[in-house]
Amino acid sequence: MKEKKGRFRKIIALILYLTVIGFTIIVLYPIINVFSISLRPADRLLSTSLKIIPDGASFHAYKVLFTETPFLLWFWNSVLISLTVTATGVVLASTAGYAFSRFNFYGKKSTMVGLLVTQMFPPTMLLLPMYIMLLKLHLINSYIGVIVIYTSTALPFCVWQMKGYYDTIPFSLEEAARIDGATRWGAFRKVVLPLAAPALVITALFSFMTAWAEYVVAAQVLQDTSLFTLPLGLKQFESSMSTQWGLYAAGSLIVSIPAVALFLFLSRWLISGLTLGSVKG
Amino acid sequence: MKSTRWGIAIGHWFDSERLSTEKFAYILMAPAAIVMFGVVVYPFFYNVVISFSNMSLRHFRDWHLIGLKQYEEVFSGRIFYTVFLKTIIWTVVNVFFHVTIGVVLALILNRKLFGKAAIRTLLILPWAIPQVIVALTWRSMFNYEYGAINLFIAHYLRMAPVEWLGKPLEAFSACIITNIWLGFPFMMTIALGGLQSIPQELYEAADIDGASGWQKFWTVTAPLLRPVMIPAITLGIIWTFNNVNIIWLVSNGGEPSDQTHILVSYVYKAAFNLYRYGYAAALSMVIFVILFAFSLVFLKRTRASEVVY
Numbered sequence: 001m002k003e004k005k006g007r008f009r010k011i012i013a014l015i016l017y018l019t020v021i022g023f024t025i026i027v028l029y030p031i032i033n034v035f036s037i038s039l040r041p042a043d044r045l046l047s048t049s050l051k052i053i054p055d056g057a058s059f060h061a062y063k064v065l066f067t068e069t070p071f072l073l074w075f076w077n078s079v080l081i082s083l084t085v086t087a088t089g090v091v092l093a094s095t096a097g098y099a100f101s102r103f104n105f106y107g108k109k110s111t112m113v114g115l116l117v118t119q120m121f122p123p124t125m126l127l128l129p130m131y132i133m134l135l136k137l138h139l140i141n142s143y144i145g146v147i148v149i150y151t152s153t154a155l156p157f158c159v160w161q162m163k164g165y166y167d168t169i170p171f172s173l174e175e176a177a178r179i180d181g182a183t184r185w186g187a188f189r190k191v192v193l194p195l196a197a198p199a200l201v202i203t204a205l206f207s208f209m210t211a212w213a214e215y216v217v218a219a220q221v222l223q224d225t226s227l228f229t230l231p232l233g234l235k236q237f238e239s240s241m242s243t244q245w246g247l248y249a250a251g252s253l254i255v256s257i258p259a260v261a262l263f264l265f266l267s268r269w270l271i272s273g274l275t276l277g278s279v280k281g
Numbered sequence: 282m283k284s285t286r287w288g289i290a291i292g293h294w295f296d297s298e299r300l301s302t303e304k305f306a307y308i309l310m311a312p313a314a315i316v317m318f319g320v321v322v323y324p325f326f327y328n329v330v331i332s333f334s335n336m337s338l339r340h341f342r343d344w345h346l347i348g349l350k351q352y353e354e355v356f357s358g359r360i361f362y363t364v365f366l367k368t369i370i371w372t373v374v375n376v377f378f379h380v381t382i383g384v385v386l387a388l389i390l391n392r393k394l395f396g397k398a399a400i401r402t403l404l405i406l407p408w409a410i411p412q413v414i415v416a417l418t419w420r421s422m423f424n425y426e427y428g429a430i431n432l433f434i435a436h437y438l439r440m441a442p443v444e445w446l447g448k449p450l451e452a453f454s455a456c457i458i459t460n461i462w463l464g465f466p467f468m469m470t471i472a473l474g475g476l477q478s479i480p481q482e483l484y485e486a487a488d489i490d491g492a493s494g495w496q497k498f499w500t501v502t503a504p505l506l507r508p509v510m511i512p513a514i515t516l517g518i519i520w521t522f523n524n525v526n527i528i529w530l531v532s533n534g535g536e537p538s539d540q541t542h543i544l545v546s547y548v549y550k551a552a553f554n555l556y557r558y559g560y561a562a563a564l565s566m567v568i569f570v571i572l573f574a575f576s577l578v579f580l581k582r583t584r585a586s587e588v589v590y
Binding site: 016017019020023024026027028029030031033034037047050088091092093095096098099100102103104105115117118119120121122123124125126127128129130131132133135148149151152155159184185188212213214215216220231234235238245248252255256259260263264267 | 302303305306307309310312313314316317319320321324325327328331336341382385386389390392394395400402403404405406407408409410411412413414415417418419420421422427429432433436462470519523525526529530544545548549552553558561562565566568569572573576
C-alpha cells in the first residue's frame with residue numbers, strides 16, 4: 001500500500017516535471033528558430049529544414065546588417081530617443097512622486113486616481129489627438145513628437161512607483177536635516193533622493209524600455225527611413241521576408257538582448273511595484 | 282470653491298511654514314504637471330472635441346462640430362458589434378490561458394524541483410522580449426511554406442500544412458497563440474509571489490486534519506491566491522483588450538480583408554490608414570468608457586465577494 005503510494009507520487013512528479021520542461025521548450029523554440037535563421041547563408045534563407053545549426057552556418061547576416069544597411073543609424077536613433085525619454089522621466093517622476101508622497105495639497109488624490117485612469121485609455125485615445133497636434137505644428141518626422149508621446153506613456157507608472165518608494169523612507173530623516181539647517185530642497189536633494197536610488201534606477205529602466213522597442217506610435221510619427229527607430233527598421237526587413245529574413249533575425253536578436261537583460265535585472269522590483277500599486281489602488 | 286481655498290491660503294499667511302510647504306509641493310509638481318497637461322489632459326479633451334467633429338483627411342482644416350453623428354455611426358454599423366465580439370473572445374481566451382498556464386506552472390515551480398531557478402528565468406523570457414519582435418517572429422513562424430510551425434506539422438505530425446495567415450479564423454488563432462505565448466509569464470510570476478506568501482503552517486494544519494492534496498488546493502491555496510490574482514487579472518484584461526501590437530503585426534494590419542481586428546486595431550486602422558479622425562476619436566471614447574466601466578464593476582464585485590469570504 002505504502003509502496004504503491006510512493007510510486008504514484010513519483011509518477012505525478014514526473015508528469016509535473018515533463019509539463020515544465022514542455023513549456024520551457026515552447027518558450028525557447030521561437031528564440032532558437034530566430035537564432036538559426038540568423039545563421040543561414042544568404043542563398044539558403046528559405047530552407048525547409050528544421051536543423052538548429054543550418055548547413056553552411058555563418059555570421060554573414062550580422063556583417064551585412066552592420067555594414068550594408070542603416071541598422072547602426074537606427075540603433076543610434078533608438079538610443080538617442082530612449083535616453084531622452086529616460087532623462088525626462090526620471091526628473092519629472094522623482095520630483096512629482098516626492099510631492100505626492102510628502103505633502104497634502106489641493107487635488108492630490110484626484111490626480112493620483114487620474115494617473116491610474118490613463119492606464120485604461122486605448123492607445124489611440126491620446127495618439128490620435130497628439131498626431132493631429134504634431135501635424136499642425138509640423139512636428140511629424142521629428143524626434144520631439146515620439147519623445148513627448150513616450151514620456152506621457154511612461155510617466156504615470158513612474159510617478160506611482162516613485163511615490164510608493166518615497167513612502168517607505170521615514171519622514172524623520174528630513175526633519176532631522178531641517179533641524180540641522182537644510183532647506184526643504186536641500187533635504188530632498190541630499191537626504192531623500194540618494195536613499196531613493198533603487199527606485200530611480202527602476203524608473204530609468206522602465207522609461208528606457210517603454211521607448212526602446214515601441215512600434216505603433218513610431219510607425220505614424222516617423223516616416224523617413226533615416227529617422228527610423230529599430231522596431232521600424234526590423235519591420236521593414238520582415239516585410240521583404242524572402243530577401244531580408246536573415247537580416248531581420250540577426251537584428252531582432254541584437255535588439256532583444258539589451259531589453260531582455262534589463263528586464264531580468266528589473267523584474268523583481270517591477271513585479272513588487274506592480275502588485276503593490278494595484279493592491280493599494 | 283476656489284475662493285474658499287484662497288481664503289484658507291490668506292488665513293495661513295502668517296503661518297509661513299505651512300504656506301511654503303504647499304508652495305514647495307506645487308513647485309515640485311509643476312514640471313510633471315505641465316508635461317502631463319500638455320500630453321495627457323489637453324489631448325484627452327482635444328480627442329473629445331474631435332469625436333464631435335467631422336474631421337478627416339478631406340476636412341482636416343475646415344472641420345466643424347457635427348454633434349453626436351460620429352457616435353451614431355459607431356453604433357449603427359454592424360462592424361462595431363462584430364469587432365466588439367471578437368475583442369471579447371480575444372480577451373477572454375487570452376486571459377483564461379494566461380491565468381491557467383501561469384497558475385499551473387507557478388504551482389509546479391513552488392515545489393521542490395531540480396533546476397528551479399534556471400527554469401523560472403527561462404519561462405519569464407516571453408515577457409522580457411519586446412512585443413514587436415515577438416509578433417514579427419511568430420508571423421514568420423506562421424509562414425505557409427517556410428514557417429517553422431507548418432514545417433513542424435508536416436514533419437512530425439504528417440498533416441497538411443495550415444494556411445495560417447491567409448484565412449480569417451486561422452489568422453485570428455495565430456494572433457491568439459502568439460499572445461498566449463507572451464502573456465502567461467506575467468501571471469506565473471504574480472501567482473508564484475502569491476504562493477510564496479502563503480504561510481506553511483496552514484498546510485501543516487490541513488495535513489493534521491487529513492486533507493488530500495486536492496482539498497488543500499481548494500481550501501488553502503485557491504482562497505489565498507485569489508486576492509493576489511484579482512488585481513493582476515484586471516491589469517491583464519486591460520492590457521490584452523488594449524493590445525494593438527500583436528494583432529497589427531501578426532496579421533499585418535487586420536489581414537485577410539480586415540477580418541482579424543479587435544477594437545483597438547480597428548480604431549488604429551480607421552485613424553491612420555483610412556484617416557477618419559472624427560470616427561476614430563469617437564470609437565476611442567467608446568472603448569475607454571467600456572474599459573472604465575468594466576474595471577469599476579469588476580473590482581467592486583470581486584472586492585465585495587472578498588468580504589463574504
